Amino acid sequence: MGAMIELVDVVKRYGDVVACNRLNLAVDQGELVTLLGASGCGKTTALRCITGSLRPDGGRIIIDGRDVTDVPTHKRNIGVVFQNFALFPHLTVVDNVGYPLRVRGVRSAERRERAIEALRLVRLDGLGGRFPRELSGGQQQRVGLARAIVYEPTVILFDEPLSNLDAKLRLEMREEIASLKDRLGFTSIYVTHDQEEALSLSDRIAVMKDGVVHQVGRPTEIYGAPKTAFVAEFLGNPNRLTGVCVERTEDQVVVEADGQRIAAIAESDTPKVGERAVVYVRPESVRIRNGTASADESTLRATVVRSAFLGDSTEYILSLSDSVSWHLRLEHTTRLTVGEAVDLSALRAGCRAFALGESADDGTHRGASAEA
Amino acid sequence: MTAVAVAAGARIRPRVGPGLSRLITYTFLLAFVLYVLSPFLAILVTSIAQDWFGGRILPGSLTLRWFDWAFNVTNLPGVMANSFIIAGLTIAISLVIGIPTAWALGRRHVRARNVLMTLILLPKTVPPITFALGLSREFYSFDLVDTHLGVALAHTTLALPFVVLIMSATFAGLDERVLEAGRVCGGNWFRNLVHLVLPMAMPGLMASVLFTFVTSFNEFTLTLVTYGPDTLTLTVQTYLAIGDGFLEVASAISVVLLVPSVILLLLIQRQIRPENILGGVKGL
Numbered sequence: 001m002g003a004m005i006e007l008v009d010v011v012k013r014y015g016d017v018v019a020c021n022r023l024n025l026a027v028d029q030g031e032l033v034t035l036l037g038a039s040g041c042g043k044t045t046a047l048r049c050i051t052g053s054l055r056p057d058g059g060r061i062i063i064d065g066r067d068v069t070d071v072p073t074h075k076r077n078i079g080v081v082f083q084n085f086a087l088f089p090h091l092t093v094v095d096n097v098g099y100p101l102r103v104r105g106v107r108s109a110e111r112r113e114r115a116i117e118a119l120r121l122v123r124l125d126g127l128g129g130r131f132p133r134e135l136s137g138g139q140q141q142r143v144g145l146a147r148a149i150v151y152e153p154t155v156i157l158f159d160e161p162l163s164n165l166d167a168k169l170r171l172e173m174r175e176e177i178a179s180l181k182d183r184l185g186f187t188s189i190y191v192t193h194d195q196e197e198a199l200s201l202s203d204r205i206a207v208m209k210d211g212v213v214h215q216v217g218r219p220t221e222i223y224g225a226p227k228t229a230f231v232a233e234f235l236g237n238p239n240r241l242t243g244v245c246v247e248r249t250e251d252q253v254v255v256e257a258d259g260q261r262i263a264a265i266a267e268s269d270t271p272k273v274g275e276r277a278v279v280y281v282r283p284e285s286v287r288i289r290n291g292t293a294s295a296d297e298s299t300l301r302a303t304v305v306r307s308a309f310l311g312d313s314t315e316y317i318l319s320l321s322d323s324v325s326w327h328l329r330l331e332h333t334t335r336l337t338v339g340e341a342v343d344l345s346a347l348r349a350g351c352r353a354f355a356l357g358e359s360a361d362d363g364t365h366r367g368a369s370a371e372a
Numbered sequence: 373m374t375a376v377a378v379a380a381g382a383r384i385r386p387r388v389g390p391g392l393s394r395l396i397t398y399t400f401l402l403a404f405v406l407y408v409l410s411p412f413l414a415i416l417v418t419s420i421a422q423d424w425f426g427g428r429i430l431p432g433s434l435t436l437r438w439f440d441w442a443f444n445v446t447n448l449p450g451v452m453a454n455s456f457i458i459a460g461l462t463i464a465i466s467l468v469i470g471i472p473t474a475w476a477l478g479r480r481h482v483r484a485r486n487v488l489m490t491l492i493l494l495p496k497t498v499p500p501i502t503f504a505l506g507l508s509r510e511f512y513s514f515d516l517v518d519t520h521l522g523v524a525l526a527h528t529t530l531a532l533p534f535v536v537l538i539m540s541a542t543f544a545g546l547d548e549r550v551l552e553a554g555r556v557c558g559g560n561w562f563r564n565l566v567h568l569v570l571p572m573a574m575p576g577l578m579a580s581v582l583f584t585f586v587t588s589f590n591e592f593t594l595t596l597v598t599y600g601p602d603t604l605t606l607t608v609q610t611y612l613a614i615g616d617g618f619l620e621v622a623s624a625i626s627v628v629l630l631v632p633s634v635i636l637l638l639l640i641q642r643q644i645r646p647e648n649i650l651g652g653v654k655g656l
């Protein structure tokens with residue numbers, strides 16, 4: 001089966017800002033693909049190009065085999081769930097949900113029936129007579145969801161639908177969207193800047209930065225094998241160490257920083273000897289060393305700077321040098337005291353090295369380049 | 373809670389008891405109300421009074437004769453019809469010109485926005501008589517004097533600023549994201565206009581219609597230079613009656629003139645809160 005949604009070289013500029021820079025993405029039937037990226041990287045812009053609210057400066061948009069680049073929004077037959085809900089304030093919940101049916105000429109009795117059915121699907125039965133202002137944030141977003149699914153569009157777009165909800169509700173709604181998708185089988189693009197949301201909800205993730213897709217892949221691929229420094233930095237909240245590549249063999253790259261050496265797995269694009277490099281280390285690959293390190297672990301010296309109790313575990317901030325601090329979560333069975341010197345072991349499989357070229361990909365100037 | 377408030381009040385004004393302070397407050401309030409209402413009272417009484425000359429405090433007797441005169445001698449129904457026709461035309465013209473202008477000002481990026489706003493406000497800021505003079509010269513050359521359309525056009529220059537200000541604030545207040553949601557839901561521009569934009573803009577529209585009506589219905593200066601025998605309005609008729617020395621008849625016409633305004637005032641007070649309508653209006 002071909003792609004349900006296809007973006008081909010989509011370009012969108014606002015003056016000097018290139019919000020989407022030759023975006024390519026293909027979403028298969030029934031798939032949920034997440035656009036993941038920091039604020040301002042062009043996620044909403046990409047979505048608005050798909051809905052037709054924005055006309056791309058270049059490229060094509062194809063939905064279900066039909067080139068819709070020049071089709072007006074109201075003829076694209078897409079469901080959208082908005083970040084700010086965007087409900088019609090003067091209409092009741094039932095009329096809000098029924099609006100897509102109303103403009104499609106569905107008679108009022110059937111409209112009502114189907115709206116109530118959609119409300120039942122999002123577990124909002126009985127609130128149909130209220131106005132949006134009489135609902136809590138979570139309930140409003142459910143109405144938004146019901147309005148998007150009520151006319152059974154084949155494609156539903158989500159623009160950070162959960163970002164205005166509290167943490168608990170966010171989890172709940174995430175589950176709900178996943179189960180709705182399983183039941184109704186729609187194809188969707190889901191925009192978020194929340195990596196956990198992306199990892200848990202997506203069939204595939206497209207990681208974006210400054211209008212460019214850096215990597216597309218299944219959550220495990222994106223997390224386990226990031227292709228660029230940005231992707232590695234963006235997901236999994238890694239520790240980092242910046243230094244110079246001092247050794248490169250068949251299966252590992254060694255980077256030295258402030259007298260400490262760390263080994264990372266070698267890949268085709270890893271840095272050459274003598275080049276400046278950054279190593280990203282997954283927190284779960286770091287442990288307190290007791291006894292000797294195995295062959296695939298590097299040993300690093302650190303001092304405990306601070307600790308934070310998190311309930312099920314304690315997070316320690318460890319200083320490797322004046323400028324480098326790492327964080328490490330430990331079960332309560334291991335206790336460290338502030339000021340204590342410890343030896344850390346970093347598993348090679350959890351370490352990735354990237355060359356620090358001139359390019360903006362080094363991840364250090366992320367904020368600055370987003371503003372530029 | 374109340375006890376605390378009273379105690380605090382007592383401490384601030386130890387010499388004035390609550391009774392006295394209340395008395396002072398009500399005296400001022402009453403004076404204010406009398407000041408505002410007394411002209412209306414005078415008109416009302418004059419319009420139904422007989423033998424109310426000299427130093428008499430109360431009229432000798434009451435009568436509906438002046439209303440009778442007003443209706444028969446001055447063709448009040450015809451004059452009233454003129455006022456309504458002209459007000460209706462003014463509303464129509466003001467909305468037709470004002471709504472698209474307001475849409476552009478409120479929702480689009482207009483380059484000369486400030487210049488435009490100043491231009492729209494100009495007729496309201498210059499002395500009416502100056503503006504009337506220019507207008508009358510123009511109207512004579514276009515043969516618009518003594519036509520309903522002509523008088524309505526003159527009134528439109530006064531009503532339009534209101535309509536543009538109110539409607540551009542209303543339109544600017546519409547949530548673009550909600551309108552986008554309407555399009556995404558599949559509504560074409562016309563359906564979204566009817567089902568979404570109009571209902572959401574309704575308070576502003578109502579206010580525009582009411583303000584325009586009152587402006588036209590009560591307008592005097594511009595009417596004076598554009599009216600003719602066929603387009604005599606209630607305000608001008610009142611003025612003519614005063615000029616002819618028929619104070620009682622003039623009062624009777626005035627009472628008729630007041631009725632729509634009072635009804636509208638009550639409507640506005642009940643339905644529309646000024647802060648909602650003018651909340652976003654700048655430069656009024």
Ligand SMILES: Nc1ncnc2c1ncn2[C@@H]1O[C@H](COP(=O)(O)OP(=O)(O)OP(=O)(O)O)[C@@H](O)[C@H]1O
Pocket residue numbers: 014017018019037038039040041042043044045046193
């Ligand atoms: N109407 C506009 N005019 C000018 N620049 C714009 C406009 N809309 C967006 N931009 C710029 O385009 C870039 C991408 O914006 P976009 O809204 O797509 O980001 P986003 O990824 O959705 O961010 P967020 O996560 O904060 O919603 C940003 O730099 C933004 O400042």
Ligand SMILES: Nc1ncnc2c1ncn2[C@@H]1O[C@H](COP(=O)(O)OP(=O)(O)OP(=O)(O)O)[C@@H](O)[C@H]1O
Pocket residue numbers: 133134135136137138139165166169
């Ligand atoms: N004006 C109203 N009329 C009727 N019911 C209302 C009104 N406002 C809120 N409710 C109801 O009261 C309950 C609590 O609403 P509230 O907005 O306080 O929740 P909340 O804790 O802020 O939730 P959220 O995290 O979703 O914003 C909800 O069930 C809501 O439907």
Ligand SMILES: [Mg+2]
Pocket residue numbers: 043044045
């Ligand atoms: Mg956005």
Ligand SMILES: [Mg+2]
Pocket residue numbers: 136137
């Ligand atoms: Mg709330």
